[in-house]
Amino acid sequence: MNLTITDVRLTPILVADPPLLNTQGVHQPYTPRLIVEVETADGTTGIGETYGDTKYLELARPFAEKLIGRQVSDLNGLFVVADEVVVDRSRVSGQVDVGGLRGVQTADKLRLSVVSGFEVACLDALGKALGLPVHALLGGKVRDAVEYSAYLFYKWAGHPAGVRAEKDDWGAAVDPAGVVEQARRFTERYGFTSFKLKGGVFPPDEEIAAVRALAEAFPGHPLRLDPNGAWSVETSLKVAHELGDVLEYLEDPTLGTAAMAEVAARTGVPLATNMCVTTFAEIKEAFTRDAVQVVLSDHHYWGGLRNTQQLAAICRTFGVGVSMHSNTHLGISLAAMTHVASTVPNLHHACDSHYPWQSEDVLTERLTFDGGRVAVPDAPGLGVELDRDRLAELHRRWLDDDGCLRDRDDAAAMRVADPGWVTPSVPRW
Template identity: 70%
Template sequence: MVAPRPADLLVAEVRLTPVLIADPPLLNTQGVHQPYTPRLIIEVVTEGGATGLGETYGDTEYLALARPLANALVGRSVTDLNGLATLAERTGADSLVAAGAHGGNGGAQGVDAAGLRGVRTAGKLRRSVRSGFEVALLDAWGHAAGLPVHALLGGAVRDRVPYSAYLFYRWQRHPEGPGETDDWGAALDPAGIVAQARRFADRHGFTSFKLKGGVFAPEEETAAIRALAEEFPGRPLRLDPNGAWTVPTALQVADALADVLEYLEDPVSGTGAMAEVAARTPIPLATNMCVTTFEEIPEAVARDAVRIVLSDHHYWGGLHATRELAALCRTFGLGLAMHSNTHLGISLAAMTHVAATVPNLDHACDTHYPWQTEDVLAERPVFRDGHLDVGDAPGLGVTLDRDRLAALHQRWLADDGTHRDRDDAAAMRRAHPDWTAPAVPRW
């Protein structure tokens, strides 16, 4: 293959397509997933005709940051990934100032869309937007050069990436109104969770299981983990109540499940409370709430608050930032796993490529993807024995289905604004009008 000329690698066009994707009624401490979740699909087209795909959050604030960044990318090389961070900082600051928001790394904008990521700041918003563009640039570069994204990141150290089943308490269907149906049924007790896990294991070959907690009283969720341990003896189990517990409650649960948990994720809110729990239990504590930026690492390390950091390239600013995080985890002796949001196949492919390049991927990655019945890809990624294969096709190795993209974009266009910003508490109020997102800790 002839190497691309520098001019061929210049960005000629950037297309932004917001979509709404069907989401099941999955429960968490803040409420329930809405019937539809917003995502943003990014296409970068080069002068040489290569097209790269990226994906990130599609909520209104993210779109406001994405549009000026897309315009600013035209004429720049897809290889200028270091310059992308500066460009995103500049265009993002201008957009936030124009919108009347704080443009710095602080400037709290409230909690994240589901209240499950800690405080939202302007810096976090910019990094999440930047991540989608970085993936699209890498994908375009890979197509132009005939190389997979993992090669552009330094090369794969594994040919398969392990994933974990993500278990949720859930309703059978969304309350009356818009929403798609599926054949999963409700899961509101230990038997329902075990049946859900069995189906994931049989269908996808998953051998580790994570339960989203913070929904029911801690003793009920402890019983669900115990039931999983009986059904899958010796398999890695995780529990994530999203900071819904007090320190005493977290210690009680940790004591009750010390013999079966692989790790306990964010049992309490904040680095200080995590440090209190960590000092009094042998169970490793993991987080994707109190450590989601590089600035938050020093305190967590100094206080020995966490043993495992769940990376997420959307949170941290892209695939290169994920590799930088992995290096810091190696330096400080922290374990590394991978967090998941409600994502489509483009993000899943990006997760797989970067996970393939990280030597210290210590735990199977989270993924919501098996819950998603819709995608914008021509072919869905297939889990085999709980793993995704790491291919050598150019770029991410995925192909966009334009008809599917157009249909999901049309849903976004037809929406009255109800679903263009994720709000799990608002979704819960459709079934329980008096619901307000509870303050944490709940128990």
């Protein structure tokens, strides 16, 4: 067995995305992803996936070159190599990721988001070469299936007229009845039993009404609301007070560790985050101040599957819950999430997944949810297979784009429908 990396292929693609609303604006009709393939001297190929915006591609290219000749098993070495890749300062100074939706933007976090795609590809190749599933390389699964929640979004029926887009069959959801209808479809199609609503879109009273409607339609089911930091401390407390009896947790009601700590101190409703704790450096202050009770890990920006396990261990040590965040990803990342989630003993909440919103994929066979769960693959590597024709088609779309869609910009997409739209200042309410 020769595990020397002889080739790395990077394929940026654009995948269809429905008009999902959030506090920044609306999703563009196509969203960028990067597919990573790592090939070894004995012909084994591993695949990974990460963000595909320009700032990630800029780092992924020099990083890929440095991997040739290294061992696919040298996972720790990936971080050493990443440190050698220069990050353009303009990409990080005082920046937040995707308008703030994914928290602070640091050079390290940018590097880790790139490393994660390669780490997954290396684990996939290593697993295939050894005949072991990725979860075995991570120490072994402690469950056979991983539970996901329905990720509900306010959405329009379609992208604005005249905009090139793929059609979706979810319909509109702009009020409580629409949200409940969407939730019903999620349960019918995938069997999810817990629900997260992306909020921060409408005034809080309307979102409270939507969560109440969900609670009535699905009594006893775990519910979450995530306005992406759009509310003040006082508004967060009001929402927590009004929905405290039905919420499993409130996710990033307000922006920043200090404000989250204030809310946490004045409500019994647990707070979750994928905005104020998105790097190891942010943990100490947040945990010391008891600002968050659940951290939603995202293996992309935490730096891969093994870093996710480390984060889970830290959370366990401090009695903080752990679950997973997800953003417009394809099946490779869902498989990767499922493998790592299967190894985390203290996973007490269903993970988020955007996968049902992504009608397109680069796999020969889509992953399926059964009773809201994805079965942990036991085949070697990730247990999924790349569809090269499909990959080529989605790459062609990326090549044909004039550059407008190569970087996610929810505010720009909103301005197509509402030319006067400016990104709301925070707190919005």
